[in-house]
Amino acid sequence: MRLSKFFIPTLKEEPADAVVASHKLMLRSGMIKQLTSGVYSYLPLGLIVFKKIEQIVREEMNTIGGNEFFLPALSPNELWASTGRLDDYGDTIFRIKNRDLVLAPTHEEVFTSIAKPNLISYKDLPQMWYQIQTKFRNEARPRSGVLRGRQFTMKDAYSFDSSWEGLGESYKLQDKAYRNIFSRCGLKYFSVTAFSGAMGGSESEEFMVESEAGEDIVAISEDGSYASNIEIAVSKANIVSRNNSDLNYEEFYTPNIKSIDELADFLKISDKSRLAKSRVFVNPSKEDNNVNEYVLVFVCGDDEVNETKLQNIFGAAIRPAHPDELMEITGADAGSIGPIGLKKENIRLVADLRLKDSDELISGANKNDYHIKNIDFKRDAKDISYYDLRVVKQGEYTIEGISKIRVTKAIEVGHIFKLGTKYAEALDAKFLDKDGNENPVIMGSYGIGIERIAASHIEQNHDEKGIIWTGEIAPFKIMLISVNPQNKLICDSAESVYNDLIKQEITVLYDDRVDVRPGFKFNDADLIGIPIQIIIGEKNLKNNHVEIKIRCSGERIIICKDDLICKIIELVSKY
Numbered sequence: 250m251r252l253s254k255f256f257i258p259t260l261k262e263e264p265a266d267a268v269v270a271s272h273k274l275m276l277r278s279g280m281i282k283q284l285t286s287g288v289y290s291y292l293p294l295g296l297i298v299f300k301k302i303e304q305i306v307r308e309e310m311n312t313i314g315g316n317e318f319f320l321p322a323l324s325p326n327e328l329w330a331s332t333g334r335l336d337d338y339g340d341t342i343f344r345i346k347n348r349d350l351v352l353a354p355t356h357e358e359v360f361t362s363i364a365k366p367n368l369i370s371y372k373d374l375p376q377m378w379y380q381i382q383t384k385f386r387n388e389a390r391p392r393s394g395v396l397r398g399r400q401f402t403m404k405d406a407y408s409f410d411s412s413w414e415g416l417g418e419s420y421k422l423q424d425k426a427y428r429n430i431f432s433r434c435g436l437k438y439f440s441v442t443a444f445s446g447a448m449g450g451s452e453s454e455e456f457m458v459e460s461e462a463g464e465d466i467v468a469i470s471e472d473g474s475y476a477s478n479i480e481i482a483v484s485k486a487n488i489v490s491r492n493n494s495d496l497n498y499e500e501f502y503t504p505n506i507k508s509i510d511e512l513a514d515f516l517k518i519s520d521k522s523r524l525a526k527s528r529v530f531v532n533p534s535k536e537d538n539n540v541n542e543y544v545l546v547f548v549c550g551d552d553e554v555n556e557t558k559l560q561n562i563f564g565a566a567i568r569p570a571h572p573d574e575l576m577e578i579t580g581a582d583a584g585s586i587g588p589i590g591l592k593k594e595n596i597r598l599v600a601d602l603r604l605k606d607s608d609e610l611i612s613g614a615n616k617n618d619y620h621i622k623n624i625d626f627k628r629d630a631k632d633i634s635y636y637d638l639r640v641v642k643q644g645e646y647t648i649e650g651i652s653k654i655r656v657t658k659a660i661e662v663g664h665i666f667k668l669g670t671k672y673a674e675a676l677d678a679k680f681l682d683k684d685g686n687e688n689p690v691i692m693g694s695y696g697i698g699i700e701r702i703a704a705s706h707i708e709q710n711h712d713e714k715g716i717i718w719t720g721e722i723a724p725f726k727i728m729l730i731s732v733n734p735q736n737k738l739i740c741d742s743a744e745s746v747y748n749d750l751i752k753q754e755i756t757v758l759y760d761d762r763v764d765v766r767p768g769f770k771f772n773d774a775d776l777i778g779i780p781i782q783i784i785i786g787e788k789n790l791k792n793n794h795v796e797i798k799i800r801c802s803g804e805r806i807i808i809c810k811d812d813l814i815c816k817i818i819e820l821v822s823k824y
């Protein structure tokens with residue numbers, strides 16, 4: 250491809266509204282252009298990369314027996330209502346105003362509706378179906394460029410099995426394919442166990458790329474034996490010991506003390522574990538009687554409530570109480586709430602396992618500006634139940650107590666779920682087993698974000714000058730720079746190298762632009778980040794030499810023009 254004919258609007262300046270590296274560099278290298286918040290046009294350079302990723306994904310899906318489909322983005326409301334997801338997705342689903350249709354954020358329902366009349370016997374199973382298609386999600390905060398778009402490309406795959414063992418096999422095949430895909434895309438990745446409750450599944454794994462640009466938080470052990478999304482991560486946490494002092498509880502005045510830190514300062518203590526932090530949650534009624542369940546959650550003062558763990562226990566709909574609800578439920582504002590003297594009756598009390606049967610606790614008095622000390626959960630909160638409810642922290646040990654945990658940010662590039670029978674049951678997709686009994690089809694669902702892979706690659710492979718593509722997803726293998734095409738010797742040599750590379754089927758972007766200063770060409774080459782640059786300039790040519798520059802290391806090789814193609818063939822397999 251000749252740069253003189255290629256539409257690649259590179260930018261010299263940092264785009265003002267981009268924060269993360271991949272967003273800045275995709276804009277600056279002319280890969281994408283924003284149309285509106287979370288919606289991007291893919292320009293030719295970006296499209297080449299995205300298509301390469303799609304092709305890798307397609308090859309790996311076909312290797313495990315995948316059937317490629319292409320389903321519509323539009324789907325009928327009633328199909329989504331039949332699984333309850335028209336409501337569950339809430340505002341995240343785009344609704345068409347003048348038709349009863351939505352723009353699909355995922356395709357479990359549509360694939361299941363195709364399976365239903367077709368996969369009717371155990372002989373029809375297993376099946377692996379997939380598509381590479383545009384998804385629409387009305388993300389509340391689209392940011393970081395294509396890392397979180399409102400329109401993006403996903404490979405979504407679905408397995409259909411007649412047994413749970415079969416699902417296990419399908420899941421393993423996808424897991425292996427995902428590992429091949431991420432390796433081929435040049436990502437340093439790891440997998441973590443993940444929350445699957447909201448999708449109705451049983452087991453799930455997320456593939457993560459460690460990055461400051463990530464919106465997920467993961468807990469990884471130093472010895473590599475443990476990796477989990479923080480949402481469900483567990484650790485070996487110290488139990489707050491029981492002192493058995495049997496002191497009576499006692500209210501005391503704490504003017505304007507609203508936070509645990511303020512309370513600790515006021516009491517002049519550094520260990521906050523006995524300051525029972527209380528938060529009120531509302532679990533909306535599932536029945537018609539409209540009676541909400543109120544849940545008062547306690548964790549140690551040095552911990553945070555893990556809301557995903559709470560959802561796992563009480564269902565996805567549980568939410569923090571609004572400030573005005575707090576007064577109505579407890580009689581106090583946030584910061585003064587506790588287990589004793591609650592305004593409403595029948596409030597469910599739950600506490601983190603660290604607080605199991607603990608005493609000498611301090612918590613709010615359900616009266617603004619007052620706290621109560623010497624609370625004994627065993628004595629004073631008899632109906633309390635205990636669960637793991639806390640967020641794991643950096644430096645804690647794994648459950649086995651062997652290795653320390655590191656907490657870091659990561660980008661979720663893929664997700665595999667064992668869905669089970671949720672969708673088959675909702676849509677009545679059944680098959681006849683060997684004994685002639687009807688059973689729901691057992692499903693798995695497997696998603697990968699195409700643009701997110703590209704952005705993650707850039708997050709992991711860039712420097713202050715620009716992108717550094719490596720391996721299979723580089724848009725071109727070679728950047729050929731004709732330093733000054735108006736010089737006949739340079740122009741002829743560059744043209745002949747260009748033709749030789751094409752003959753060798755080595756992809757090349759040829760900077761043949763006239764009237765562009767060499768410095769500008771070099772900067773663009775570094776910005777676009779093609780792995781190997783060939784620089785044809787006057788000084789070297791006089792000695793029949795050309796220069797090769799390796800983008801990732803900056804290494805420069807001066808080589809005789811006659812040996813160039815041989816050397817390039819060798820280098821292309823390396824970078």
Ligand code: ATP
Pocket residue numbers: 355386388395396397398399401403661662663664696697698699700701
């Ligand atoms: P997230 O937690 O980041 O919102 P998700 O868990 O909702 O993602 P899935 O439904 O598991 O995402 O979708 C499968 C894959 O699609 C994700 O692993 C990710 O690579 C990609 N993806 C999801 N949402 C977006 C988005 N808004 N923009 C770009 N890619 C996305």
Ligand code: MG
Pocket residue numbers: 455661664
């Ligand atoms: Mg996910």
